[in-house]
Amino acid sequence: MSVNEQILLKSYPKGMPTREDFEYKTVPIPSLEEGEVLVRTIYLSVDPYMRGRMSSAKSYVAPFSLNEVIEGGIVGEVVESKSERYQAGDKVTGMLGWQRYNAVNEKLIRKVDDRIAPLSTYLSVLGLTGLTAYFGLLDIGKPKDGETVVVSGAAGAVGMVVGQIAKIKGARVVGIAGSKEKNKYLEEELGFDASINYKEVDNIRRALKEACPNGIDVYFDNVGGAISDAAISLLNDHARVPVCGAISAYNITSLQEDLGPRVQSALVKTRALMKGFIVSDYSSQFKEAAADLGKWLVEGKLTYKETITEGFENIPNAFLGLFKGQNIGKQLVKVSE
Numbered sequence: 334m335s336v337n338e339q340i341l342l343k344s345y346p347k348g349m350p351t352r353e354d355f356e357y358k359t360v361p362i363p364s365l366e367e368g369e370v371l372v373r374t375i376y377l378s379v380d381p382y383m384r385g386r387m388s389s390a391k392s393y394v395a396p397f398s399l400n401e402v403i404e405g406g407i408v409g410e411v412v413e414s415k416s417e418r419y420q421a422g423d424k425v426t427g428m429l430g431w432q433r434y435n436a437v438n439e440k441l442i443r444k445v446d447d448r449i450a451p452l453s454t455y456l457s458v459l460g461l462t463g464l465t466a467y468f469g470l471l472d473i474g475k476p477k478d479g480e481t482v483v484v485s486g487a488a489g490a491v492g493m494v495v496g497q498i499a500k501i502k503g504a505r506v507v508g509i510a511g512s513k514e515k516n517k518y519l520e521e522e523l524g525f526d527a528s529i530n531y532k533e534v535d536n537i538r539r540a541l542k543e544a545c546p547n548g549i550d551v552y553f554d555n556v557g558g559a560i561s562d563a564a565i566s567l568l569n570d571h572a573r574v575p576v577c578g579a580i581s582a583y584n585i586t587s588l589q590e591d592l593g594p595r596v597q598s599a600l601v602k603t604r605a606l607m608k609g610f611i612v613s614d615y616s617s618q619f620k621e622a623a624a625d626l627g628k629w630l631v632e633g634k635l636t637y638k639e640t641i642t643e644g645f646e647n648i649p650n651a652f653l654g655l656f657k658g659q660n661i662g663k664q665l666v667k668v669s670e
């Protein structure tokens with residue numbers, strides 16, 4: 334072990350990112366300062382929100398700097414330690430660089446226990462993904478027994494957890510996803526009451542109306558665009574719309590491409606609540622929420638799926654695949670054993 338491999342952001346993508354926006358670099362493994370540990374990357378998370386950081390536009394999180402290592406969620410193993418809190422062999426997670434080895438201050442990571450749950454789950458159902466679903470749905474969506482919950486991006490990392498929590502709360506759940514295989518998974522394995530393949534239906538509004546004969550009480554929005562226009566037009570009185578993401582708009586090059594019906598009339602008529610959120614808003618409550626998610630997993634009320642791409646060199650491909658719908662459940666990259 335003497336060299337480190339890294340992936341840097343070479344350019345801010347225009348429209349859909351390509352492999353040319355990323356650069357591979359080989360550098361020496363860094364030596365440690367007092368209070369630091371060296372973490373060998375095992376699993377690495379690629380996430381749609383990272384597209385927003387590949388732009389100089391102002392947002393809730395700073396842009397990635399050009400020619401710097403990209404940063405994201407990682408679980409790994411401590412291989413060397415100059416910290417009293419950690420020793421070699423500890424498994425940890427944190428926001429670290431897209432590289433095989435990270436020298437990181439002890440304050441920027443936390444331990445995870447692979448005897449409680451597989452390591453990958455700390456980046457999926459028990460990590461920020463599961464927490465996003467939990468807080469968006471329960472704090473903003475507040476589904477009640479018998480209500481209809483619609484979730485877009487339903488077979489993705491956040492969406493599949495949203496639908497399952499809505500079922501736990503007694504709701505009727507309809508998922509929108511982009512392939513037959515995904516729809517089958519939602520209905521047959523996760524127990525969704527209905528699902529729609531938005532890539533195959535002629536008219537998404539008509540399909541949603543048929544799937545939701547009692548209208549929509551909660552629309553959990555992961556995608557924005559025409560799918561959300563249709564859902565918003567079918568809201569019931571006092572519906573709730575947690576706005577989690579808008580992946581359909583992440584690669585547009587002009588705002589003109591994302592014009593839809595204005596929402597004000599629909600919101601006034603239904604007195605619906607539409608509210609954006611960022612999972613980190615809830616960081617003070619993460620512990621309790623993770624305990625709930627863990628409990629539902631153990632009880633078999635919650636299950637999860639991960640699409641695991643093998644190999645450090647394939648990290649950009651796994652990221653790009655998110656915009657083509659290549660993943661079912663959480664997209665991760667396995668970098669080492």
Ligand code: NAP
Nearest residue numbers: 381489490491510511555556578579580581610611612658
């Ligand atoms: P994900 O759903 O696992 O992966 C992205 C999925 O989006 C793809 O598999 C694809 O599935 C779908 N998609 C891609 N392009 C689309 C388009 N043009 N129209 C409709 N669907 C499209 O990703 P995730 O991590 O769970 O994230 C889901 C959403 O939540 C994203 O918008 C993300 O930015 C957001 N998010 C927000 C927070 C927060 O704190 N607010 C935290 C995490 C994630 P199909 O095959 O169905 O098209």
